[in-house]
Amino acid sequence: MKIASVKRASLACLLCLLVIAAGCCVHMGSCFKAKHKRTEQLSAPAEPGSTLLAETSFGTITITGADVTDCEVIAEISVQAPTKEEAQQIAKQVQVKLESTGKTLTLDVEKPKLDCNRSVGVSFEITVPKQTNIECETSFGRIKLSDIDGNVKAHTGFAAIEADDIQGAVQLETSYGQVSCRRITPTELLARSSFGAINIVCSPQTKPEINADIETSFGEIDFVVPPNYSGRVQLETSFGSIDTDLPLTVKGSLSEDKIKGSIGDGSGSLRLKTSFGSINLK
DSSP states (O other): OHHHHHHHHHHHHHHHHHHHHHTOOSOGGGSOOEEEEEEEEEEEEOOTTOEEEEEEEESOEEEEEESOSEEEEEEEEEEEESSHHHHHHHHHHOEEEEEEETTEEEEEEEOOOOOTTOEEEEEEEEEEESSOEEEEEEEESOEEEEEEOSOEEEEEEESOEEEEEEEEEEEEEEEESOEEEEEEEEEEEEEEEEESOEEEEEOTTSOTTOEEEEEEEESOEEEEOOTTOOEEEEEEEEESOEEEOSOOEEOSOOOSSEEEEEETTOSEEEEEEEEESOEEEO
16 A cells, blocks of 8 residues: 555656646647648768767757767757747747867757747757767657767656667666667666666676666666676565576675675676666676
């Protein structure tokens, strides 16, 4: 009963935050009667090893690495307002900027001041050279990253994060959403979610001494370690089970909700923790 009460309270708080963020005032039925969208394209040279900083408040971010020499951006601006004419006027005032300073590319959005019952969202679809470091953030929107041979940092408040075919240090954080990684080859890995499952699959090319720190409050954790992983292991859940087929040598006492041990004698470190959910280590 306590678990159910906590979940209900958390969901209620989430719904309140979403209503406030939408700017719908008191009368929900009077919100956004008209919508308008426009697309803007930007590009800038990006040499290998550059860093892209991308930020938006309401909108998704999709970043794909490719064999290119420029950073190419398609920005979709979505406006909602009481009338079509006003939505179009607001969209014209939204500025999307891609600026280059040395080896740093900065992509951000400038919005006009909005009255109640109006909203602006900007989503990014970005292509960069594969050897690019990424730092991206959105408050409300999904983040999807793929084919990046650089370090990655991604943060969203309310949505999922997906990362495929990433090489380099990986740091992924969301408050309300799942974190999913496939075929990643990280040197360092940090994944966080307050409400959401975390699913990590390391590629066979990942070094056996990987350092990984994975934590969620509400959700399962599934982690596929690289072949021949060697190092410390710490698995912990408050309400859930722990399952692993790996040759784990346990140190100290063994319990159903907490295991500390090691695999081999390497310098790797693997920490998986959830409060409400099971842990599967493969």
